[in-house]
Amino acid sequence: MKVVVGSPGTVGGLLLRTGQCLFAASSIAFMVSASGFSSYTAFCYLVASMGLQTLWSLGLGCLDSYALRMKRNLHNPVLVSLFVVGDWVTATLSLAAACSSAGVTLLFSKDVGFCSLYPLLSCRKYEISIALAFITWLLIAVSSLFMFWLLASV
Amino acid sequence: MKVVVGSPGTVGGLLLRTGQCLFAASSIAFMVSASGFSSYTAFCYLVASMGLQTLWSLGLGCLDSYALRMKRNLHNPVLVSLFVVGDWVTATLSLAAACSSAGVTLLFSKDVGFCSLYPLLSCRKYEISIALAFITWLLIAVSSLFMFWLLASV
Numbered sequence: 447m448k449v450v451v452g453s454p455g456t457v458g459g460l461l462l463r464t465g466q467c468l469f470a471a472s473s474i475a476f477m478v479s480a481s482g483f484s485s486y487t488a489f490c491y492l493v494a495s496m497g498l499q500t501l502w503s504l505g506l507g508c509l510d511s512y513a514l515r516m517k518r519n520l521h522n523p524v525l526v527s528l529f530v531v532g533d534w535v536t537a538t539l540s541l542a543a544a545c546s547s548a549g550v551t552l553l554f555s556k557d558v559g560f561c562s563l564y565p566l567l568s569c570r571k572y573e574i575s576i577a578l579a580f581i582t583w584l585l586i587a588v589s590s591l592f593m594f595w596l597l598a599s600v
Numbered sequence: 601m602k603v604v605v606g607s608p609g610t611v612g613g614l615l616l617r618t619g620q621c622l623f624a625a626s627s628i629a630f631m632v633s634a635s636g637f638s639s640y641t642a643f644c645y646l647v648a649s650m651g652l653q654t655l656w657s658l659g660l661g662c663l664d665s666y667a668l669r670m671k672r673n674l675h676n677p678v679l680v681s682l683f684v685v686g687d688w689v690t691a692t693l694s695l696a697a698a699c700s701s702a703g704v705t706l707l708f709s710k711d712v713g714f715c716s717l718y719p720l721l722s723c724r725k726y727e728i729s730i731a732l733a734f735i736t737w738l739l740i741a742v743s744s745l746f747m748f749w750l751l752a753s754v
Contacts, residue, residue, distance in 0.1 A: 486711050488703035538695070545696040546703025549642040553704050557640050598752030 452592040454506065454529060455513035455520035459589070463507035466585045470499040470540075473578035480568035480575070488546040489572065492579060495543035499582055502536050526597050533590035540586055544579035551576060606746040608660065608683060609667035609674035613743070617661035620739045624653040624694075627732035634722035634729070642700040643726065646733060649697035653736055656690050680751050687744035694740055698733035705730060 452458040473496045483489040506529065513520045520526075551572045554560040561569035606612040627650045637643040660683065667674045674680075705726045708714040715723035 487706050541692070541695060542699040545699035546706070549700025549703035550707050552641050552700070553707065594748060595752050598749050 452589060453521065453596050454526070454593070455510055455518065457514065459592075460507060460510040460514060462585055462589045463503045463510055466503035466582055466589070467500055467507060469578050469582040469585065470496040470503065473575045473582060474500070476571050476575035476578065480571035481566060482568070483572070486550060488543075488550045492543040492547045492575065495539045496579060496582065499536050499540050499586065502532055503586070506532075521596070523597070526593060530590065530593045530597050533586060533593050537583060537586040537590050540579060540583040544576055544583055547572070547576050547579070606743060607675065607750050608680070608747070609664055609672065611668065613746075614661060614664040614668060616739055616743045617657045617664055620657035620736055620743070621654055621661060623732050623736040623739065624650040624657065627729045627736060628654070630725050630729035630732065634725035635720060636722070637726070640704060642697075642704045646697040646701045646729065649693045650733060650736065653690050653694050653740065656686060657740070660686075675750070677751070680747060684744065684747045684751050687740060687747050691737060691740040691744050694733060694737040698730055698737055701726070701730050701733070 452462055474493050477483050477489055477493050477496075480489075483493075509520065512518070551569065554567065554572075555569055560567055606616055628647050631637050631643055631647050631650075634643075637647075663674065666672070705723065708721065708726075709723055714721055
């Protein structure tokens with residue numbers, strides 16, 4: 447198996463995982479601090495999806511730092527297949543969560559104007575949380591592309 | 601380049617493209633027949649995204665049938681790279697459109713109960729259109745996975 451930048455057990459891989467963790471955790475923090483987020487299914491789904499993403503990226507980040515410290519090679523086809531499936535599932539769920547929340551926020555701010563009608567609705571926080579979720583998705587998409595490329599080039 | 605089932609210029613590839621075209625066109629038909637869909641950004645975006653998907657799949661479907669009839673080989677690295685990029689872009693846009701519309705429909709039917717309050721809102725048609733968009737996304741995801749695998753295994 448070739449060594450690809452950003453693949454498991456490399457510094458690039460560890461940086462990508464750390465970024466995913468930080469952005470997903472910040473997205474959750476902004477969403478749960480927004481008043482009334484729990485009344486909307488899309489926002490609850492965003493929190494759940496970003497929670498899963500944080501756990502997955504944290505786990506793989508720990509594995510990367512272990513492999514870097516112990517100079518272990520993680521480029522085993524079975525292990526990489528597992529990472530590919532996990533990455534694709536979490537990437538799809540993150541994009542789905544970010545998009546469904548974005549659809550609802552756009553409805554509130556533009557289509558029905560709830561954001562200006564009800565100042566108690568924390569539209570700004572919803573928007574920041576969704577932007578962070580999109581950045582998380584971008585980072586996990588990069589990870590999963592590297593991982594799939596690595597698996598396909600065996 | 602290996603011949604992978606569902607890759608360009610094969611019967612599997614042509615069937616996948618035909619399916620994508622049909623489901624995307626049906627999704628547009630259900631959405632535009634629903635009253636008041638144009639008042640919501642997410643639904644307009646779904647129509648635009650499914651329109652782009654129909655055009656892309658129709659173009660590649662025509663190319664597949666031409667290659668099958670003329671027994672031409674489309675497994676050229678430059679051509680496959682172009683298909684991979686196009687497939688990934690349209691797949692991401694389709695998933696984003698389906699999810700944002702699903703978020704809004706879920707809000708209408710569950711969170712705020714607009715579907716039961718306003719019988720004029722064609723919630724059933726929105727739901728069918730979104731389900732068709734998700735099927736389109738599944739088919740394009742299968743196509744793009746085959747295509748990426750083909751490119752990576754060069």
